[in-house]
Amino acid sequence: MTEQSPHGHAAQAAKTNSWFTSPFVLLAGVILIAAIIAAVVVGGGSDESADDQTATDDTAAVASAADETDDEIAGDESAAVESSANEGEAIDAPETETSSDGISNRGRFGGPSIPETAPVTVDGGALPAFNPSDDPAVGVVAPVVTAMDLASGEPTSLEPGARRMIVFVAHWCPHCRDELPQLTSWLESGALPDDVEVVAVSTSVRAEAENYPPSDWFNAEAWPGEVIVDDDASTALLAYGFEGFPAFIALDENGEVLARTGGNVGVDGFNELASAFS
Amino acid sequence: MSAELVTTFMATLAIIGVFGVLASFFVGDARAFVREHGMVLAAAVGVLATLSSLYLSEIADYDPCQYCWWQRIFMYPAGIMLLVAAVRRDWFIRPYVLMLAGIGAAVSLRHIWLQTFPDEGGMCGISGPCSAKLVEAYGFITIPQMTAACFVLIIVLVARCSPSSQETP
Numbered sequence: 001m002t003e004q005s006p007h008g009h010a011a012q013a014a015k016t017n018s019w020f021t022s023p024f025v026l027l028a029g030v031i032l033i034a035a036i037i038a039a040v041v042v043g044g045g046s047d048e049s050a051d052d053q054t055a056t057d058d059t060a061a062v063a064s065a066a067d068e069t070d071d072e073i074a075g076d077e078s079a080a081v082e083s084s085a086n087e088g089e090a091i092d093a094p095e096t097e098t099s100s101d102g103i104s105n106r107g108r109f110g111g112p113s114i115p116e117t118a119p120v121t122v123d124g125g126a127l128p129a130f131n132p133s134d135d136p137a138v139g140v141v142a143p144v145v146t147a148m149d150l151a152s153g154e155p156t157s158l159e160p161g162a163r164r165m166i167v168f169v170a171h172w173c174p175h176c177r178d179e180l181p182q183l184t185s186w187l188e189s190g191a192l193p194d195d196v197e198v199v200a201v202s203t204s205v206r207a208e209a210e211n212y213p214p215s216d217w218f219n220a221e222a223w224p225g226e227v228i229v230d231d232d233a234s235t236a237l238l239a240y241g242f243e244g245f246p247a248f249i250a251l252d253e254n255g256e257v258l259a260r261t262g263g264n265v266g267v268d269g270f271n272e273l274a275s276a277f278s
Numbered sequence: 279m280s281a282e283l284v285t286t287f288m289a290t291l292a293i294i295g296v297f298g299v300l301a302s303f304f305v306g307d308a309r310a311f312v313r314e315h316g317m318v319l320a321a322a323v324g325v326l327a328t329l330s331s332l333y334l335s336e337i338a339d340y341d342p343c344q345y346c347w348w349q350r351i352f353m354y355p356a357g358i359m360l361l362v363a364a365v366r367r368d369w370f371i372r373p374y375v376l377m378l379a380g381i382g383a384a385v386s387l388r389h390i391w392l393q394t395f396p397d398e399g400g401m402c403g404i405s406g407p408c409s410a411k412l413v414e415a416y417g418f419i420t421i422p423q424m425t426a427a428c429f430v431l432i433i434v435l436v437a438r439c440s441p442s443s444q445e446t447p
Contacts, residue, residue, distance in 0.1 A: 023315035027322050030294050038287035041416070042280070172412065173402035174393075204404055208281050208338065209412050234404050244401035263401045 109150045109227055110215020117205040118148035120235040127241035130260055137241055137257045144255070145236045150202060150215055150227040158199065158228075160255035163277055165192065168201045168230075168237050168247040171217050172209035175264050179246045180221050186270045187224050193277050198225030203237045203245060205229065250276045281338035281413075285424075288330045289415030292427040295323060299434050309438075316439025320375070320432045321364035324357030327428040334413075334421070343408040345389040349425050352382030356432060372436050379432040386426035393420055 110116070124143030128136040146157040158164065167183065169176035180200075187198060200223060202214040211217050218227050230236040240249050242262065250258040250273050259276035261269055302312040312319065331350055334340040342350065356378040363371045392408050411420045 023311075023318040023322075026311075026315075027319070030291065030298070034287055034290040034294055037290045038283055041290075042283045042286050170402060174396040174411075175400050175402055178396070204402075206412070208340070210414055237404070244403045246401065 107215075107219025107222075109218045109223070110213060111153070114150060114153040114215070115148070115229070116150075116202070116207075116213045116215060117229050117232055120145060120147045120231045120239075122146075122235060122239045126239045127257065129243070130241050130247065130262055132262065135257075135260050137260055140257050141255045142249070142251055142257055143239050145228075145239055147201070147228040147230065147236055150218065150229050156226070156228055158251075160251075161253060163193070163196045163253050164199055164251045165196055165273065165277075166199045166201060166240065166249045166251065167225075168203050168240070168242055168245045170204040170245050171202065171211040171214035172206055173204075173245055176246045177211060177217075179264055179266075180217070180223070182266060183270060184221050184223060186267055191271065192274050196274075196277055200225055200227045201230055201236050202227055203230035203234050205232075248273055250274075252277075281334065281340070282415075284330065284333055284338070285413045285415045285421075288326075288424055289419040291326065292419070292424045292431075295431045296427055299431055302434075302438065312435060312438050313440050315441070316435040317360065317367075317369065317441070318364045320435035320439070321357070321360035323428050323431045323435065324353065324360040327425065328354050328357040330424075340412055345385060345392065345408040345422065348385045349382055349389065349422070349429075352378045352385065353425065353428065356382065360432070360436075367441075369439070369441065372439070375436050376433060379429045379436070383426055383429035383433065386422045386429055389422035390420070390426060393422065 122143045122145055124141070127140055127142055130137070141160075142158075144157060144159050146155055148154070149156040158166065169180055171177075186192075192198065200218065202218070205214055206212065214229075215227075228236070237243070237245065237247070240247070241260070242249075244262060246264070247260070247262040248265065248269070249260045252258055259273055261273055263269075265272075298308070299312070302308040331342075331346075331353065335342050356375050359371050359375055359378075363369070363375075389408055393411055413419075413421050415424075
């Protein structure tokens with residue numbers, strides 16, 4: 001007579017009571033059910049899928065738009081510079097229309113024919129890497145970056161000639177998403193001198209990441225300044241010596257760096273940056 | 279096959295797995311089944327998590343952040359060890375797998391914490407910060423949440439696995 005262990009009883013119970021007999025049957029069933037649910041969920045969100053398709057189209061359109069932009073930049077860079085200079089006004093009034101959920105693509109940024117990322121050209125050497133304690137870039141002339149304007153879809157160039165505060169943000173970055181509304185409110189309070197041009201650089205754009213497309217984000221936040229878009233390699237960000245965001249740089253009318261800062265600096269940080277212009 | 283479909287599929291699997299394991303605490307049949315086949319189920323979790331992780335980085339071109347890499351360090355060997363153990367019916371690897379999954383789960387929890395409460399004053403890097411939610415399946419399930427679910431599933435399944443055929447050391 002053999003003694004059966006408790007484990008043996010458990011196994012016997014499993015064999016006799018379970019509707020499934022093999023773990024592989026269970027696994028196959030679970031995987032099949034999960035696949036069906038996922039397909040229904042992803043396919044069922046028709047509106048979202050349409051949005052995604054639009055986003056994909058936008059990204060796909062980058063290549064062709066990029067070629068055109070390249071041609072324009074190469075063919076008539078001075079025209080682009082003039083265009084930028086004419087766009088001049090420091091902070092334009094927002095023309096954003098936001099829906100009840102605060103998101104709209106009908107604002108002044110983005111649109112069906114405007115890609116969320118585009119090629120960037122840099123004229124001049126990159127600034128030294130950002131160092132918050134003793135910034136080696138202060139007093140150095142920044143390179144001239146030419147990139148696509150997210151409002152017009154036209155190339156624009158950040159040439160010397162105007163005092164500028166340039167802000168680098170990424171739509172998926174939680175720190176940037178926290179910082180942009182604060183910065184918008186601060187700018188609308190008139191804390192920055194009127195002759196300082198404010199430019200946001202939409203960098204590190206990822207179609208698969210949250211809060212895409214960035215144009216909707218800028219519209220929803222009623223961003224009052226200009227927005228230019230970085231390329232897939234974050235060329236503009238790197239040209240100004242940053243490897244992260246949010247990042248800020250203050251330039252004088254000669255293109256020299258007055259100050260740089262990075263991270264969630266908040267209103268105190270904005271004020272400190274603004275003081276560099278005085 | 280889109281990344282959204284794959285991540286939704288993974289999130290669905292994680293939800294089913296968590297409820298399945300919870301059921302094993304209360305339902306006799308499920309308890310007996312996990313006791314008998316827990317190692318095979320754990321191996322499936324580990325392998326699927328490993329393959330999903332590789333899909334996201336190698337095919338969907340997601341950049342793994344620093345915490346993602348730490349979780350990979352603990353998930354990949356656990357998945358491979360569990361697969362070999364399940365095939366060979368070698369139950370003596372349990373302490374090693376539990377150690378890997380335990381540390382991995384701790385890293386996942388820290389990652390979830392970072393995503394929920396990003397560091398004040400922080401910056402995001404180009405390669406993808408740990409505080410960014412690159413995926414939100416069903417609007418709320420992130421990659422580290424799925425990974426944490428996988429580690430917990432492995433821990434519970436392996437810890438509760440006690441097949442009748444196992445040999446004592």
